[in-house]
Amino acid sequence: MSSTFGRLFRVTTFGESHGGGVGCIVDGCPSRLALTEADIQPDLDRRRPGQSRLVTQRDEADQVEILSGTFEGTTIGSPIAMLVRNNDARPGAYDHMRDVFRPSHADFTTEAKYGIRNWQGGGRASARETIGRVAAAAIARKLLAHVCGIEVLAWVSSVHTIEADVDEAAVTLAQVEADPTRCPDPAAAATMTTAIEQARRDGDSLGGVVTCVARNVPPGLGTPVFGKLDADLAGGIISLPAAKGFEIGSGFGGTVMTGLAHNDPFLPGDEPHLPTTASNYSGGVQGGISNGATIVTRTAFKPTGTISSPQQTVDRDGNAVELAAKGRHDPCVLPRAVPMVEAMTLLVLADHLLSQQAVDLLK
Amino acid sequence: MSSTFGRLFRVTTFGESHGGGVGCIVDGCPSRLALTEADIQPDLDRRRPGQSRLVTQRDEADQVEILSGTFEGTTIGSPIAMLVRNNDARPGAYDHMRDVFRPSHADFTTEAKYGIRNWQGGGRASARETIGRVAAAAIARKLLAHVCGIEVLAWVSSVHTIEADVDEAAVTLAQVEADPTRCPDPAAAATMTTAIEQARRDGDSLGGVVTCVARNVPPGLGTPVFGKLDADLAGGIISLPAAKGFEIGSGFGGTVMTGLAHNDPFLPGDEPHLPTTASNYSGGVQGGISNGATIVTRTAFKPTGTISSPQQTVDRDGNAVELAAKGRHDPCVLPRAVPMVEAMTLLVLADHLLSQQAVDLLK
Amino acid sequence: MSSTFGRLFRVTTFGESHGGGVGCIVDGCPSRLALTEADIQPDLDRRRPGQSRLVTQRDEADQVEILSGTFEGTTIGSPIAMLVRNNDARPGAYDHMRDVFRPSHADFTTEAKYGIRNWQGGGRASARETIGRVAAAAIARKLLAHVCGIEVLAWVSSVHTIEADVDEAAVTLAQVEADPTRCPDPAAAATMTTAIEQARRDGDSLGGVVTCVARNVPPGLGTPVFGKLDADLAGGIISLPAAKGFEIGSGFGGTVMTGLAHNDPFLPGDEPHLPTTASNYSGGVQGGISNGATIVTRTAFKPTGTISSPQQTVDRDGNAVELAAKGRHDPCVLPRAVPMVEAMTLLVLADHLLSQQAVDLLK
C-alpha cells in the first residue's frame, strides 16, 4: 500500500518527475458531489513552481484531466482518476546525475532499495509526485467544506531564523497568498524574500516551518489507537519531501510546561454537549480524537538538498567525486510546501469524516 | 484498521484499562523463529508501572501468555495471540470520573465519538493499551536482531527543562536501565528525579523528550511515497499516548541551518555499494528510505494530564465543575514512554524488513 | 492480512486446534450495541462438534469469554476480543501424524509453505479455527438484525447424492435445527442420517451442499469492482475448510438457460424506488450490489479428508507409507458447515452495511 493513502477516502498516486505523467486515483469519494477540473486546478496552480522569482523557474502547465468517476459534473461513486502530463524537454539536463549520488537526496537510497533508478530527475522523490496528492486533496477540500464547513489553511511561519508573527485565529487565505513567500506577516515576508534571494546567489538553500490550521472540525474525528487523528496527520505530513519534524498543539514547546499549565480547562459551550476549552495546547486533538477546537500543526522542512555549490559525494562505484548541480534550483521549498501540508491535512480529515459515518450507525 | 498497525508484520491490539485483559495478535511473523513468553516478558516488565518510586504505584503483574502461533518454542507462521490479564481491584476508585471530563484526557472526545465510554479508567486511551504493542514489538526485536543485528534503544533525553548529555553513538541499554528515570546521564537523571518528586508533591506533572536510535539498519528499508520509513515512524510514534511532537535527524533544528551545512556528504565506505555519510542530519533516512546510518528520532511527550491539583472542567451535562483526581498518579510518563517508543520503532522496522523481501524478488 | 477479514467490520482470528486457545478480535463494530457472551454462545454451540451421534464426539465446552470492547453490557467502539480455551487432553493421539502427510489435508502444503507445522492436529486448517469466525459473526448477526432486520439462514441441501426439497422462501431456523443433519426436509434428513452412519462404518466420508439465504437485505450493499457483494461472499465462503465450489443465484445451472429466460424482470414495488423482480436467478445481487431480493448461495463441501480406511501417502522424507487415521472421525462435516457458511455471510453483510454509511454521506 505504499502508494495508497487513507482507509475510506483512498488516494493512490503515480508518476515520476520524468515519464508520461503524474496523477492519482481517488477511491471512496461519495457520489453526488459536484466536481469538475475547475475545482482541482487552483490547488495545483498553487503547488506549481514558477509562480514567482522566488521559486524554481521550470515551466509546467500542470493542467489536470479527470479521466473517470464523474458524470455531468458530479461524482458517481466510482474511482476518480486524474492525470497531469509531464512535458519536460531538457534532454541532457540530468546527464551528470546518472552515476552520482546527490547528498541528502534519495538517489543512493532508491538505488539501494530497488537496484535501479530513473536518474532523469528525482523519480518518485521529486516534489512533482505531490501533484497527485494535491489534486486528490482538492476533492477532499470541497467535500469537507460542503459537509461541515471545514477550512484548512497553511502558511510559512518561519524561514531559516526569520519567524513570522501570525494571528492563527484570524489569518486568511488571501493574506497567505498575498506574497510569494506564503508568509502572511508582510514584514517577515520581506525579510524572508531577501534571505531566499541571497541563498540563491550563494548557491545555498533554506528551510523553515509551515503552520497549518483546520477550522470547524467537529468533535469525534480520529480512531484510536492506530488511526488517531494526530498520528495520521504526522504520518501523512512527514511523507512529504523534506519534512523532518511534526508538532501538534504545544509540540516540543509543551515539554517545558507543567501539567497544570498545559491542561486545557473545559468551559461550558453554547450547547450542553459541546464544551469549549480555555486554551488549546492540545492542538484540537485529545486522545487521538478531535475535540472541536482548531487543529494546529507545525511541520519542519529542511533546507532543500539541491544546491548549486560544489559538494563532496560518491559515484555508483563508490569513488569520491565532487558534484555541482547544474541549472537553476529552488533555494527554498517552503512556499510550495504550504499546499502540500494542506493536502495531507485535507486527506486525513476526509478519511476520518467518512469513517465516522460507520461509527455513528447506532447513534 | 484502527486497531491494526503494519502491512506485513501486522499487530492488532485489544483491551482497555479495565475489563478482562489486554493484548494483541501478531500476524505475519515468519515461521521458524524461536519464541517463548520469556522473550516477551522483559519488555513488558520495562513498560510496567510500579518499578520505582518515580512511577505510578499501581501493582500489575502483567504476565503474558502466548495463546497461539508457536509450537514447541518456535513460530509456525500462524497469528500469535498474546494475553495479559487485568486484575484491578479498586472498586469505586473511578466513580468520580463517571460524569466528568478530565481536562486534556480522552474522556470528552471518546464520548463525542462513540456516545459512550468506559469511565472506569482511561479505556483505550490508557497507557495500559500499549501492553499489546510492547509485547508484539518484543517479537519484532528478536526477529530484527536475528536477521540483521538491528538494535533499537531509546532513553529520556529531557524532562521539563532538564536536558541530558548523552553520546548517541555509544549509549547502552545497561546505562539506560541503570536509573529509574531511564536517563543515561547520571547527573541529569538525579536532577530529573528531584524535579519529578517535587511535581508529585505539587500535584503537578512534567513532560519531556525521548530520543531513540536504531543501529545496523541496512540501506533500503522504507517504501515511497506513503510507506516512507520516517512517515511510518512518525505515525506510529505519535499514536502513543501523550506524544505531541516528532523529529527525525535534524528535525526543527535543521530549519535554521542552510543546505550547504545540512547536506550529509557521502564518503566511500568499506564496500563499493555502501557509502557512509560524514554527518547524519538526515537521521538515517533519505527520501523515506534508510541509508545505513543510525536512525535517530526525538519524541515530545506532554506533561501527563492526570494531576491531583484541582482543575476547572465540565460534566456530561455541560455544567462547570471542579475536578481533583483521587489516588496516586504518575507525575512523569517519560520513563515508561521509553519502551513504547522502542516498540513502535521496532514494529515499523520489522514491517519494512518483511516488505523488502518482495521488492528484492528479482535482485 | 491473511488472518483478517473485512474492511470496516474487521475480524482477525487466531488459534490452532492445539495450544492455549482460539478466538478473534472484532474491530470496527459500532458502539452502543447491547452485547454479552449470551449473544455469542448459541452460535458457538451450533458450530461445536459432539452435538449428536452424527458428528464427531470430541467433547469441547467452547465457552467464550469477551475480553474487551464492552462496558456494562454494551459495545463501546473498542476492539472486541473473544477467547475460547482449548482443553484437549489426548496426549499421543496425533503421534502417528508427526511425520506423515494425510492425503487431501493441509499437512504437506503447510510444511511446504512454513517449513514447520503443529502436527498435533490440523493447526490453522482445523475446523476449530472457525470458532473465531462464528463468534465474530454472532455480533454481526445481532447488528444486522437490529439495524435492518436482516436474517441469515443456512441448511444442508444435499449429502452425497441425497438432495433435500426445501422451500427457500419459507424455511425457518427451527426447521433447520430440528434434525442433527441440519437438513429441514425430514425425509431427506432421515436418508442422509443412514448414509452418514454407513459411511462411518465404512471408514469413509461424505460431502454435500449447504444453501444459505439472506433475507431483508436492503438494495445497495456491495462495492464494485473488487468489493462486490457476491465476490466477497465467494471469497469468504471458499475460505472455509473443505469448501470447493460456490454459486450465487442460478450459478452453474444458469449457464444452460438463455438470457431471455434468465433475466429477472423488474416489477413495480410497494414504493416507487423499490421495484421487485419476478424471478431471482440473480440471487439477490446484480452488478455486485444487492437488489433487495433474497440473497441465495450454494456451497459445495467435499467429503472430509479424514477417514479411517487405510490410504496411500508419503512421509516427510518422501517415502511411500500407508496411513490409517486413529480414533473417531466425523464422516460428514455438512451439519457443522451450516453455521460456518452463515458466519461468513453475516460478516460480509455487516462489513458492507458499515461501508454503505460513508457512501450515503451526501444522500
Next chain:
Amino acid sequence: MSSTFGRLFRVTTFGESHGGGVGCIVDGCPSRLALTEADIQPDLDRRRPGQSRLVTQRDEADQVEILSGTFEGTTIGSPIAMLVRNNDARPGAYDHMRDVFRPSHADFTTEAKYGIRNWQGGGRASARETIGRVAAAAIARKLLAHVCGIEVLAWVSSVHTIEADVDEAAVTLAQVEADPTRCPDPAAAATMTTAIEQARRDGDSLGGVVTCVARNVPPGLGTPVFGKLDADLAGGIISLPAAKGFEIGSGFGGTVMTGLAHNDPFLPGDEPHLPTTASNYSGGVQGGISNGATIVTRTAFKPTGTISSPQQTVDRDGNAVELAAKGRHDPCVLPRAVPMVEAMTLLVLADHLLSQQAVDLLK
C-alpha cells in the same frame, strides 16, 4: 479498497465505459522486470470485442500507454499507471436507458447504492472496466513466467448445453486462440458458433463455463485463513461481470464422491520434499495452499443480460415499461471472459508469490 485488488501486487482500476478512459495503477511490482507496452497489448487485444463476428462489433482500438513506473524499458519499483482512452462516438445510443433499469444489469442497484449513475453505458459494471485488470495481469504474467515458469491458460469449456472435450493437461494457447469461440475442441467450437449466431438472430444470449489451469505453481502459495489461494481465486473471479459460480478441483461434482475416492493419494516425487498426487480432485490447492499440482478452476458465466428482445421492467419512477435494447449486442461473453479469468488468476498468483518472500525470511 473497493477498486484495489491484492495485498502486495496491488492493482487499482479506474474508468467507466464512457468518459476519458480506463486503466489501472499496479503498485508493488518488483523492480528490474523488463516491461514495455508490447508486453501488455497482446492480452488487451484478446480481451477486446470486435475480434470476430461472434462478438460485439463495437470498434475499440484499446491502445495502452504506460504513464509511469518504468525507465528505459524496465520496472523501477514505482507504481505503474496504464491508460487506455475511451473513444466512443455514438451520441444518443444510450438515451433510451436514461430512465429505465435493464433487467439483470447493474442499473437499478447502482442507482440504489449511489443515487446516481452514468447511464451512457454500463459504467463500472461494463466489461470495459476489465481492461485495467487485464493490463495489470499482463505484467503479472510476465513476472510469474520469469520467476518460476508459471503458465495460466483458460478456455471456453461449455456454451449453453454444448460441452467441449479438452485434455486439460495438454491444451495450448495456440489451440485456444485457433477459434473465435476460444473453445479448443474444434467440433464443440463449431456447434457453439452455430448456437451463438442463432442466439443473436433470436435477440437472445447464451452463457457457459470457462475452465482455467495454472501450471508449474510451486507448493506453498496461499495464506491461511483469509488469504487462502482458492478463496482469493474465488473472490477475484466472481468479481468479473456475469460470473455466477466458481469451482476448484472437483467442485460441486466432488460432493457426490466419497472421501475414499476423493482423497488425492500422495506419491513419492522426483525430490524427497516434492511428492506428487495420484489424482487431483483438490485442484492443486489443499488447505488453501498450492500443493504443486496444476490448479484447475471452473467459472460459470450467466447468459449476458443485454438482449435485443423486448423485456418487462420498470423506470426510475417505478412505472412498468417495456424495454428493447438498441444496436448490436454480444450474445455470448464467454470468449472474452477467457482473458478475464486468466487475469484474475494471474493477479492472485503474483500477489501470493510476492507475499511468500516474507514468509521465507528465515528459510
